[in-house]
Amino acid sequence: MLYLVRMDVKLPATLAPAEADAIKAREKAYSQGLQREGRWRHLWRVVGEYANYSVFDVESNDELHTLLSQLPLFPYMQIQVTPLAQHPSAIASAITAN
Numbered sequence: 001m002l003y004l005v006r007m008d009v010k011l012p013a014t015l016a017p018a019e020a021d022a023i024k025a026r027e028k029a030y031s032q033g034l035q036r037e038g039r040w041r042h043l044w045r046v047v048g049e050y051a052n053y054s055v056f057d058v059e060s061n062d063e064l065h066t067l068l069s070q071l072p073l074f075p076y077m078q079i080q081v082t083p084l085a086q087h088p089s090a091i092a093s094a095i096t097a098n
C-alpha cells in the first residue's frame with residue numbers, strides 16, 4: 001500500500017543545537033535504512049520549508065504508524081498521511097503499486 005506523507009518539522013528554540021544535530025543524525029540513519037529496504041520510496045524537500053513529502057510502501061496502516069512513530073524527529077513533527085490508490089487514467093508511474 002502506498003501513502004503520501006507530509007512531515008513538518010518544528011524544533012523548539014529551547015533545544016540545544018548539539019541535541020538537535022544528534023536527533024537529525026539519527027533521523028537520517030533511520031530514514032536511509034527504510035529507503036534501502038524500499039519501504040520509504042521517495043523523500044523530497046518542500047521548497048522553502050522545513051518539511052518533506054515522502055512516499056511509503058508498507059503493508060498496512062499499523063505498519064506505517066509504527067514506522068512513523070519511531071522517527072527520531074517524531075516528537076517535533078506534524079504529520080499528514082494520505083493513502084493512495086490507482087488512478088484509472090494513469091498510463092505510467094514513477095512508482096509501481098503492488
Ligand SMILES: O=C(O)CC1=CCC(=O)O1
Nearest residue numbers: 009027028031050051052
Ligand atoms: O528534514 C526532514 O524533512 C525530516 C527528515 C525525514 C527524514 C530525514 O532524514 O529527515
